[in-house]
Amino acid sequence: MEVASASAEPGRTWNSPHWTADDIGPDFAPMLDAMRVFHHRLAGARLPDDLTEEMRGIFERLGERLLEHQVPEERQIAGRIDIPGRGQLLVPNYELDAVEPDFLAGRLTYGRHFLGRNGAVYGGAIPLLFDSVLGRLANGPGRPASRTAYLHVDYRSITPIETELRFTAEVARQEGRKRFIRGTLSHGGTLCADVDALFLVLRPHQR
């Protein structure tokens, strides 16, 4: 099978974090946590005009300051650092309880930022979680780089926000370059969603 090499360093994969907590200052992770809380409170807030105006000014000023700190992708911290949430705000933060070569299990709570309607998680936020969790398994140690070819998600019941949920992911089978991975998301004993996914191992010219 002709595949792209995962990495020259043993144990490292395409998906391994590039940076550790030592590569950033002590305030980076708490700053992101504060931002996550902010997202949830903003989504749940009905703002008076004076506060909206004040916030607009703060964001514009901070945005300006960030401009001078833009770096190319290979030096980016977001999504590439070995801290909870990987230093990014796109995928909801989750905790892993079981990490095996062919199986992962964990927990998460979708906050208000991820609300769709009537207390239910926004539908698109569920494949987002599955792609992250299943992608992590598909690109685990000893596995050459692969990308998602499809994620077939079935929504079996309402997924509540602000409630602890459990997820699983397992490698169902491998056929040549094809890695079939499935996963579940549950609330108590209720299955909220499940997924069948195909990850394809990349060929050398693919990235």
Ligand SMILES: CCCCCCCC(=O)SCCNC(=O)CCNC(=O)[C@H](O)C(C)(C)COP(=O)(O)OP(=O)(O)OC[C@H]1O[C@@H](n2cnc3c(N)ncnc32)[C@H](O)[C@@H]1OP(=O)(O)O
């Ligand atoms: C912690 C964070 C982890 C994050 C990991 C997340 C991973 C991601 O999200 S990656 C981003 C999303 N995915 C992408 O952008 C991928 C875009 N697509 C591609 O790059 C290509 O289509 C790629 C690489 C998947 C496959 O291309 P290519 O290697 O040319 O496939 P190809 O040779 O045509 O097909 C190989 C086999 O797979 C099958 N196949 C390919 N795509 C599909 C599909 N969508 N559905 C079913 N079968 C498929 C083909 O039929 C073929 O089967 P067979 O060998 O039996 O004839």
